[in-house]
């Protein structure tokens with residue numbers, strides 16, 4: 001397999017709830033390599049989102065370490081973390097989170113505006129390509145509210161991959177979609193994984209997602225209970 | 231990036247239109263209130279200026295020192311020279327001499343013997359046709375019986391005074407006073423008409439006479455107790471008055487010579503400096519209250535808007551903006567909205583104020599039977615300050631409101647932002 005791009009060691013993330021301490025992640029040690037198509041599987045509250053957020057540098061470990069693409073998350077300044085997310089990581093959310101006042105085109109272009117080295121023609125070409133990947137080239141000028149849920153999630157995927165990040169983190173991406181749309185976006189993500197060698201990490205408890213995964217990491221109460229690859 | 235954010239701001243009316251409206255409304259009120267207060271203050275000042283002090287007043291230093299006693303022996307001499315000089319040097323100011331004098335009014339009966347007597351306070355002004363004084367003293371409107379003086383030797387009496395003396399227009403009135411040099415002066419005048427000003431001090435025992443008549447009567451040729459200056463727009467401007475004072479004193483004042491002239495501003499001469507300071511601080515307090523109220527409203531609007539924008543904040547963080555960058559862009563938006571709202575509010579505030587400045591609000595019609603007849607049209611007063619005063623509270627309130635709302639949002643954990651974003 002490819003090189004190791006994420007190295008998590010003895011990771012603990014705890015929340016103080018009054019007098020008790022709740023360990024959302026309890027001593028997690030995991031490696032991920034380039035090109036993986038992996039799911040964090042577990043019931044609600046098992047720590048999936050917490051782990052994705054730490055990998056994505058949106059949250060910090062309480063103890064232990066998380067090294068992502070050569071950078072130790074716990075040592076990054078907010079600016080450095082922002083740069084890491086900006087250039088290397090794409091996020092996909094359960095609730096799509098498109099910006100309602102912007103067109104589809106503008107939503108996808110947004111991450112590129114944060115990369116000052118990209119000029120307008122370059123950005124235009126990148127957005128066009130991303131729209132093609134997700135099959136929405138004809139909806140560039142639409143507003144999010146004119147699109148179905150499945151289409152919105154495809155826009156969100158386009159927004160996550162338009163800058164060609166090495167890592168995409170998708171938190172329950174199919175939870176708000178029907179079977180047809182779920183299958184459709186899984187296909188798109190599999191294709192991107194194959195063609196661009198993008199690493200995908202999902203959090204999910206959806207069978208329609210799980211059946212496509214090549215590696216399944218089961219979490220329960222903040223701990224890894226199994227880790228199988230095929 | 232900035233273009234992108236601006237686009238979003240313009241498209242999201244709840245973020246642009248409504249806050250701008252809120253700010254505009256607040257700023258509108260501040261601007262209008264300021265002009266309203268200015269107007270009230272100006273009309274108060276103007277009554278005083280017209281009746282007593284002018285916008286500036288020149289007297290000899292000796293006269294100024296005991297001005298309440300109208301010491302005409304200390305009057306300013308070479309009046310014609312002074313007028314010519316002042317009119318040449320300060321052509322924007324209307325200069326007009328006055329003499330304030332005291333004396334006894336004596337009404338003779340058919341045989342020429344005293345019928346009634348009473349002490350009088352006289353004011354001699356230029357009453358020739360075309361004199362600005364007729365307007366300053368609002369004589370046409372103040373007239374109760376008879377007409378304004380037209381010929382030499384004609385005078386006006388306060389209506390109440392005339393009633394007490396039981397005289398009517400056409401009657402002869404004798405003034406017993408003292409000349410500039412201290413000897414007794416007895417002169418006969420004809421009563422042309424009676425006036426009522428609605429100002430107790432003027433209505434009690436007042437004589438209004440033409441300047442030249444009084445100069446002749448009191449042996450004050452080419453002299454006057456005081457020389458009043460009025461700004462061309464008839465609006466008191468303290469800065470302008472003080473500037474004029476500085477220039478005038480540098481040129482003409484000689485502290486050692488008590489007959490050299492001194493120039494006093496309306497505020498100094500009327501003792502209204504206190505009012506003025508109070509009005510200024512009142513304006514400041516009003517502005518402060520508006521800032522606080524508007525900041526509160528906008529803070530809440532910002533919080534609600536911020537809650538609505540959790541999704542956007544979360545996405546922007548995830549996409550690779552830092553919190554500080556997002557916070558700054560929020561403040562930038564706030565500044566823009568504050569500026570926009572202030573512009574709109576100032577525009578409409580000034581518009582309404584100008585309307586009220588030119589048309590006036592005739593509250594004389596509301597108080598028909600009131601004896602108050604001076605300045606009974608209220609006018610707002612737009613000053614340069616009105617153009618800028620709204621911007622401080624407008625921009626400040628929006629800024630503070632959004633800064634507080636933003637802090638509220640960002641003090642939460644980033645991860646928490648995502649939790650709420652999911653549900």
Ligand SMILES: Nc1ncnc2c1ncn2[C@@H]1O[C@H](COP(=O)(O)OP(=O)(O)O)[C@@H](O)[C@H]1O
Nearest residue numbers: 015024043044045046047048049050051645646
């Ligand atoms: N901000 C927080 N404060 C307190 N507890 C939290 C917070 N975020 C998550 N948790 C707790 O951590 C645990 C794991 O949460 P999460 O990672 O969201 O699970 P999942 O995504 O698998 O449903 C849960 O018990 C949750 O209640």
Ligand SMILES: [Mg+2]
Nearest residue numbers: 048049050171
């Ligand atoms: Mg979750």
